[in-house]
Amino acid sequence: MSKHRQVFFFNSTRTVNEMLAVTFYFLLLSGVGCLHLEQVLIFSRHNIRVSFSNHIDEYTNKIFPKWSKEPGLLTEKGALLEGYMGEYLTKWVIENQLLPGTCPDTETVLVYANNTERTIATAKAFVDAAFPDCNINVNYEKDLKKYDLTFNYYIHNTTESYKRKVVEEIEEMLAKYKLTDAYEELDKIIDIKHSKKCEREGFCDLVHDKNIILYHIGEELELNGPLTIGNEVVDNFIMSYYDGRPLEEVAWGEITSPEQWKVLTKITAMDEQIRFNIPSAVKDTARPTIRYIRSIFTNENIKFALLVGHDVNLNLITNALGFNPFVLKEQYEPYPVGGKIIFQKWKDVAGDYYLKVEYVYLSWDQIRDGVKINFQNPPLRVTLGIKDCAIDKNGLCPWNDFMKLINKY
């Protein structure tokens, strides 16, 4: 992937060009001429976190570099990047006159995070940069041991027949999608033949081992085996890369080409798919989240909502609501850290309402480079479509069609 840093020189041409660029960009953003932005709901994944390293030392004899924080916590760089995003997005909503340039009325802004450190810290980083000194609260379930339904993904249906169906579908997917090339690449990088796992358990090869489905009714579904192991290790590589470690500390310098990243991150995408995108479980699992989203769309006092959860939440929402398949260019992760799905409610001069949905995220290189985004050097924006809410050339679909979909939950 190419680096695309823009270099500006400090002279008067720059100022003029910059002003033109800014004007053009605002036109582009409002794009749609006489439409007015009425409400925005941002569903975000937390930013860069320390990788979960519970067991990874067993899969290799190589030493993973240490992190300065505990597994799962938001990194300093993650907070910094989230702040940049917060600044960028509030500028955008202010330009579109959804919020005033000063502190917004507190009841018009809702910020809500899952009750885990990385999501709360991400929301705080966003708010501190977006609304400095404005008394905007970050809400979350204060009992940290309590599961907040809005951000969780366990299956609610407790019947045996349902369970059988889900297990069957997972097995089908596992049989259909083979990850041989990714596992071979990873076996080589971690040198699994010399790992503790191989010496003690005879588990010496990701390619030939089987995945075991752990499904306890009323709990989050887990897998045991190569997919989970592979995902844990690749997650460590991804977060190390994002957090800006020297390349010799990312997979011990063994990943040297985009092709290797492409192959390895297939494991991440597959793990997402298998655990969270089970056709007959998607609706059941996504229901609490979608109901919460609906409660915001039906509350006219709220102009700006930010929800901070996890990749699984974004995955479930897009699948449950029937989003068309999309590709996030310049990214290897299916739901990149800090990435946001932005639901926008627009009104035209005739008084009709429309929905536009965009995925706003940083590219693989922007995250690594810690780029400060702004209107000249923006994040990537991809317009998303929904199967049952057909979009026009401006990416808009009738608001009522969308509400019909949401009201099914």
Ligand SMILES: *[C@@H]1O[C@H](CO)[C@@H](O)[C@H](O)[C@H]1NC(C)=O
């Ligand atoms: C939300 O936070 C809870 C509490 O920390 C955690 O157990 C749960 O796994 C989180 N949800 C997701 C989807 O990660």
Ligand SMILES: *[C@@H]1O[C@H](CO)[C@@H](O)[C@H](O)[C@H]1NC(C)=O
């Ligand atoms: C649970 O799943 C079974 C089997 O698919 C279905 O017949 C039943 O209606 C479901 N129950 C609920 C409460 O959704």
